[in-house]
Amino acid sequence: MAAQTQVYQIFSDKLFVLCLKYSRNYQDAEDTLQDSFLIIFDKIKQYKNKGSFEGWLKRITINTALQKYRQESPLELVKEVADTEEVEVLDLENPVFNIEVLIGFIQKLPDRYRLVFNLYAFDNYSHKEIAALLNISEGTSKSNLSRARKKLKTQLEIHQQKRQKA
Amino acid sequence: MENKNIDKFFNEQFKNLEATPNKKIWNNIEAKLKNKNRIILPFWWFSGRIAAILIVGLLLFPLPKDTSSIKNNDGQVIITNSLEDKNDFKNEKNIIDTLFINKSPRKELFIVDNKTNIKTQKKRQKNKNIKKVEGPVIVKIKNYKPEKKKGLVSTKNAMKKIFLADNSTKINVDSTSNKKSIINKKSIKINSEKEFTSKENKNIDKKEKIKKTDLNDFINKKELLKYTQKQWSVAPVFAVLNSNSFSDSSPIDKNLSNSTEGKNTFSYGIKVGYKINNKWSIQSGIHIQEMSYTNNKVIVGTASSNTSSSAIFSNQTVFYFIRNSAESFDLGTNSLTNTISSNGNLSQNYGYVEIPVELKYSFYTNKKIETQLVAGFSSLFLNKNEINLNTNEFSKSGNADNLNNINFSGNLGFDFNYSFDKNWSANLNPMIKTQLNTFNKNANGFKPYFFGVYTGISYRF
Numbered sequence: 048m049a050a051q052t053q054v055y056q057i058f059s060d061k062l063f064v065l066c067l068k069y070s071r072n073y074q075d076a077e078d079t080l081q082d083s084f085l086i087i088f089d090k091i092k093q094y095k096n097k098g099s100f101e102g103w104l105k106r107i108t109i110n111t112a113l114q115k116y117r118q119e120s121p122l123e124l125v126k127e128v129a130d131t132e133e134v135e136v137l138d139l140e141n142p143v144f145n146i147e148v149l150i151g152f153i154q155k156l157p158d159r160y161r162l163v164f165n166l167y168a169f170d171n172y173s174h175k176e177i178a179a180l181l182n183i184s185e186g187t188s189k190s191n192l193s194r195a196r197k198k199l200k201t202q203l204e205i206h207q208q209k210r211q212k213a
Numbered sequence: 214m215e216n217k218n219i220d221k222f223f224n225e226q227f228k229n230l231e232a233t234p235n236k237k238i239w240n241n242i243e244a245k246l247k248n249k250n251r252i253i254l255p256f257w258w259f260s261g262r263i264a265a266i267l268i269v270g271l272l273l274f275p276l277p278k279d280t281s282s283i284k285n286n287d288g289q290v291i292i293t294n295s296l297e298d299k300n301d302f303k304n305e306k307n308i309i310d311t312l313f314i315n316k317s318p319r320k321e322l323f324i325v326d327n328k329t330n331i332k333t334q335k336k337r338q339k340n341k342n343i344k345k346v347e348g349p350v351i352v353k354i355k356n357y358k359p360e361k362k363k364g365l366v367s368t369k370n371a372m373k374k375i376f377l378a379d380n381s382t383k384i385n386v387d388s389t390s391n392k393k394s395i396i397n398k399k400s401i402k403i404n405s406e407k408e409f410t411s412k413e414n415k416n417i418d419k420k421e422k423i424k425k426t427d428l429n430d431f432i433n434k435k436e437l438l439k440y441t442q443k444q445w446s447v448a449p450v451f452a453v454l455n456s457n458s459f460s461d462s463s464p465i466d467k468n469l470s471n472s473t474e475g476k477n478t479f480s481y482g483i484k485v486g487y488k489i490n491n492k493w494s495i496q497s498g499i500h501i502q503e504m505s506y507t508n509n510k511v512i513v514g515t516a517s518s519n520t521s522s523s524a525i526f527s528n529q530t531v532f533y534f535i536r537n538s539a540e541s542f543d544l545g546t547n548s549l550t551n552t553i554s555s556n557g558n559l560s561q562n563y564g565y566v567e568i569p570v571e572l573k574y575s576f577y578t579n580k581k582i583e584t585q586l587v588a589g590f591s592s593l594f595l596n597k598n599e600i601n602l603n604t605n606e607f608s609k610s611g612n613a614d615n616l617n618n619i620n621f622s623g624n625l626g627f628d629f630n631y632s633f634d635k636n637w638s639a640n641l642n643p644m645i646k647t648q649l650n651t652f653n654k655n656a657n658g659f660k661p662y663f664f665g666v667y668t669g670i671s672y673r674f
Contacts, residue, residue: 051246055239060231067232080234084242149226168220169227196219203219 051088058101059084062108067150068165069112071158079115083108109170113180116158144206152202159183160195167192262629266643266666273645273664443673446486448640450669454478456504457662464615464652464659465561465600466522466534469508473659476505476560480567480665494573494585503564503597504663511535513557513604523655524559524600526611532602534559554604563616564597573628583630583638591622591646615652622646622662636674642667 062083066076087107094103153161162181166172167188172180174188181188456475463469482500489495512535522532534557571589578584598612626644633639647662 048243048246052239052243055242059239060233063232063234064227064230068227077234077238081238081241084238085245088242088246144226146226146230149223153223168223199219199223 083111163191164195444488446673448484448669448671452480452665452667454663454665459660462657467657468535478503500567507560511557513554523615557604562599565593585628620650622648
């Protein structure tokens, strides 16, 4: 137990942020963190000192999160067409955003958008890899990413406007 | 703003962000892990022990040829399993250990900074509002005076370790007790690590390594303590004994040599143990035990009083006994005119109240398992002395006149303990006990010993 306690102590804070970003809400993130660590301790023998240990832990956590929402992912009713890139200018140069608000924005995204955005923007997965992971086409992945960005941008704009008024 | 900038923006905002989960998460994980271990460990360890006992048993009491090959295979299979298991465990431990050594120095800095962050969180928020451009405050490590910094590191580390050892995951020191407390870790500028000279870094590395190993020792010791604090134990025990002798002669009649067979009997009683320290303990108790030997196919005859037999039967009749074998079965030349039966069964049962005093030495102990070497002696008080003679024609019972009322035995064996929890444990205790002065005369070289497997459920308090 001592070794496991230490692994948890050292990595839980980082992995929990990952869970928060990939999950719908705080409770889901807690569940995912718990499930991930159970898998980690179960499979720790399989880690062969190849690559960074933290990277290995992150992959397991991401997979656990994907598992959760991949199963629950509803049929996509919207036609998947990549949106035209908008070049609207928004001053986000020196924004003041509470990190919790930002996490909230990500969590509010539809499951698939959130997963694609996380994988692509934060964890450097390519559209090809995302397509394979989520069992969707590359086109869908690109379209989801673009929609996710658009939604996030709208949220940021609204938030900023509210702050300016206040 | 271009779409890619959104990615960049979020990436910057989330850089080095850490969030402390509620401690109930770890409690859940810990509970599940413990449950899992509980199911798996007993199976492995019990089968390992049973295998060990089987092997010892087989060495001492070889079975008839037709089954021995199968039994041996069984033993081997189980042994290899347990060895693999141990190796795996070692490997796992090694991996984790090396990981810690690699990871630890940098991590500790994070932890320290984390706490200072909490303290300065309010300040920072104010700063944020005023200095919009700067965003999160940057806490540069170089801003600390080096000496002070070192002090901080060590005390915080010490705190952290105590928390670790307590297993209570008190990472949530967040005084605001806000569940969603998310600490912006952007404040850490890793570049500032450059401020340390390489020498300093090395020193810290070394210190961390030493501390880490100490911590492991500490945790191990603490976990062991949980199970070693209780000093007294009491256990009802039951044993199956196999009576044996170093020679096949008979203590009843010298003519019965090479025909004595030991039988399985039992022993039951109460064992009391006292733990002197982590390694040594003593145990005593009180047991009722029986021993049983038989001689089959015995020629029985009446004899005059100067017979060599030690058996005294109720109606004062003195019998003599001769082993019924091809060589000696010669009625004509022998003076066996008084032969009553040529096919008698003679069985001798004697029982004792046993009070053992034994010293135990632990040579392998972990959280659940304790393995001890046991040596000592027992005082045996005769409480049963029976000889039964059964022939086709008649049955008689009597007793032996050459048994000592008090005698002693030398004991040697192993004791395996498996702890269910702080108080309860199961133990398995294979012993060999050699009796020292069983007979006061006419033993005919008969030296009894017995092999017993004692089992019991022990309660510590």
